[in-house]
Amino acid sequence: MRLFLGVLVFINVVFALEFSVKENGKSLDDNNTVLILGGIQGDEPGGFHAASLLLSDYNITKGKIIVAPNLAFESIIARNRGNFGDLNRKFAHIDESDPDFHTIERIKKLILDPEVNMVVNLHDGSGFYRPHYESKDKNPNRWGNTSIIDQSEVNSTKYADLESIAKEAVENINKALVKEEHQYHLKNTKTQESNDKEMLKALTYFVVSNHKAAFANEASKNLPTHLRVYYHLLAVEYYLKKANIEFSRTFDLTPNGVYRAIEKPLEVRLFNDKILLYLDQPANTISYMPFPVNQSLNYEASNEITAVIPRTNFFSVNYGNRLQTRIYPEYFEFSNALDTVELIVDGKNIQTNFAQKITVKESFEVPPIVGVRVNVIGFDKGMDESGIKISKNQMQSRYSLDKKRKIYRVEFYELKNANLEDQILARTHASKEIKDAKIPVNAIEKAKQKDKFIGMILVEFQ
Structure with a gap:
């Protein structure tokens, strides 16, 4: 659950989105948990979509993964590389005054967890890496479609031979290319040996400096998002199998299967x-x-x-x-007067909780509830729309929640006065007085004059 602090009235609200961390599976005795990270740069959707799917659409049946899919969440929303600079260049040193300090400390804590022995960081990179110059988009200075390591070996108890493992990952991906030009390559940045000042600040170098295996998978920014995700998942699944982690997923690992999973x-x-x-x-x-x-x-x-x-x-x-x-x-003021409501859907009585979507073929009706009024948004037949059989052709399509004009809101309110007629008169009188006097009423005061909101369901006409 995500929380934002602050009163919900018409004001500017300062928000902060922290990255989420979720586990999938159960830890084994051999500390073989794999940490998978996405979204460290907010303009790389292939990485954060792939990491997200590992939580929503994968079931780890043996072993465990820890996934943080949205490391720079505010930058993801803003569609930029980093709201406060590049998050992936702050692992060598960061001042406590830096707005990203807390985020970096959280990431480091995940990496240093004794349970974790492999870290996979998902990126989208420019063009297509080639060992030799072929064109402006295919040359040694490009990063797209590569498996990245900082050095050939790491002083760790597991997965020490980084180069061999990364080569196997490349071979695995290249067996399932959509086009030959998407070919993957190994890129060893030799970070410490070459004294690469930028890579020395990066997450993967922090990992190997702490004696753990680190791999970065880069998918090309020249590709549409779903193809980037496809290549990321090919890489991740290889690394999981290398760690003896078993899994199932809800979609086929094909470009079309990935597209449908992202767009559901x-x-x-x-x-x-x-x-x-x-x-x-x-x-x-x-x-x-x-x-x-x-x-x-x-x-x-x-x-x-x-x-x-x-x-x-x-x-x-x-x-x-x-x-x-x-x-x-x-x-509105909110009420807990009801937990469930009854509907008659296509002639059948059903009971449902709030925040559910009900499929309707022909019509639905909400039986009257004492002390409660029903508002079907887009129907507009009075203050209380319970006890009326409603079909799709009676709905005003502009009030639908979707562009297909199928989904509509059904809202339930606890009456401020028990008698509906008195309620209508009171609301009409109050509205006239406010209008005549031209008295500005703030959101809280307005809410006190209204019925209390109990909950909502959605109806979707087939």
């Missing part, structure tokens, strides 16, 4: 499972989304590279460095 719908659950955003070709904006007053933003997403970001008067939902939608909130 996103799910974001807000405010302790009150609200579900199901993002499948989402609308550009979502207006009047219920948000709580005096409560910190919290959410859970279906992957580790999705974030909900507070802006000046809206919230952006980002998937990696791609904006998905903007949420313009309406503020």
